[in-house]
Amino acid sequence: MRYARTRAGDMFLSSTAVVMAEAVKLATCLILVYVEEGNFRKFLRTLNLTIIKQPLDTLKVCVPSLVYIIQNNLLYISASHLDAATYQVTYQMKILTTAFFAVLILRKTLLAIQWSALMLLLTGVILVQLDQSKPSSVPSGTEQNHLIGVSAALSACFLSGFAGIYFEKILKGSDISVWMRNVQLSLLSLPFGLFTCFLYDGTIIFKQGFFFGYDWVVYYLVVLQAGGGLVVAMVVKHADNILKGFATSLAIVISCIASIYLFAFHLSLQFATGATLVICSIFMYSHQPRTNDVSDKHLLINKV
Numbered sequence: 001m002r003y004a005r006t007r008a009g010d011m012f013l014s015s016t017a018v019v020m021a022e023a024v025k026l027a028t029c030l031i032l033v034y035v036e037e038g039n040f041r042k043f044l045r046t047l048n049l050t051i052i053k054q055p056l057d058t059l060k061v062c063v064p065s066l067v068y069i070i071q072n073n074l075l076y077i078s079a080s081h082l083d084a085a086t087y088q089v090t091y092q093m094k095i096l097t098t099a100f101f102a103v104l105i106l107r108k109t110l111l112a113i114q115w116s117a118l119m120l121l122l123t124g125v126i127l128v129q130l131d132q133s134k135p136s137s138v139p140s141g142t143e144q145n146h147l148i149g150v151s152a153a154l155s156a157c158f159l160s161g162f163a164g165i166y167f168e169k170i171l172k173g174s175d176i177s178v179w180m181r182n183v184q185l186s187l188l189s190l191p192f193g194l195f196t197c198f199l200y201d202g203t204i205i206f207k208q209g210f211f212f213g214y215d216w217v218v219y220y221l222v223v224l225q226a227g228g229g230l231v232v233a234m235v236v237k238h239a240d241n242i243l244k245g246f247a248t249s250l251a252i253v254i255s256c257i258a259s260i261y262l263f264a265f266h267l268s269l270q271f272a273t274g275a276t277l278v279i280c281s282i283f284m285y286s287h288q289p290r291t292n293d294v295s296d297k298h299l300l301i302n303k304v
């Protein structure tokens, strides 16, 4: 994202890339719902029953879809104004905002050891990311405002925590499939996204066209964003948003270790410390104190 936003040449409109990612997600989820249903008649019946016949339920999905559109636009703003390290590190704060909303909205109980594990995870992933990022330069003429970048990333953290937990609540509170939920999400995100597009970039779109500046890098970015979103949906369905924080942090560590072999990445003390903290935090978070009172059973069930 950072590369696509800071290279020289014709610059694409990020608001159009957000809409395109929603369109790719919608198409993919419609195919997945079709596969789940088995034939076209059942597919249409399910769409009708879930989306048209339950307008209130569809309206509930409005909240995260609106929030995700704002969040995804903020991430582009942040990536345009901050260097890759500051952008990634600031966005890791979502680990804490997610836990905060899990307690507030899902009434999840987190033990002191689990809060400590989350702090350890945050420290670990920040150390790892600061170590792997290299100083990057931007082409002359690209204006960067640090304050705008950090504010956008921090706001995105809050929105990420809130939308993730809200989606988890509606997903687990009904028996509607995750792909169907995502169809609802994208159906609403698309008009919201288009509205944002034309509100901010309408004149440029009419002058230069919707796909101005698109090349394979931008198409790749769109597919990557859409794919990432669908994986998030799966993780929330089979695990939860807090575990997602652990999974993505571990993925960062693993990808760095893979780069030792693939790209001759040098293992530093800072990286080793960060990676150790991430791994320790995972064990700490899943540690079960040996008591058998009701709240601990509740926690265990939550985790399973």
Ligand code: C5P
Pocket: 025, 068, 072, 160, 161, 164, 167, 182, 185, 228, 229, 230, 232, 233
């Ligand atoms: O960084 P974070 O984990 O909050 O990013 C979540 C991303 O996943 C957003 O881009 C959002 O659009 C996407 N998402 C999705 N479907 C879901 C949940 C999230 O496409 N059910």
